[in-house]
Amino acid sequence: MQCKVCMQTFMCTTSEVKCREHAEAKHPKSDVYACFPNLKK
Ligand SMILES: [Zn+2]
Known part of the structure; x- marks a missing residue:
């Protein structure tokens, strides 16, 4: 799972x-x- 805007990655869980x-918080x-x-x- 990765944010396509800031490329921050998240655990698959x-x-x-x-x-x-x-x-909503980072990219309103x-x-x-x-x-x-x-x-x-
Ligand atoms: Zn992001």
């Missing part, structure tokens, strides 16, 4: 909630899916 928190101007395309359903 990181939950989707944590990814969303990261995106970016869509969460821009950071984590893997979250797309």
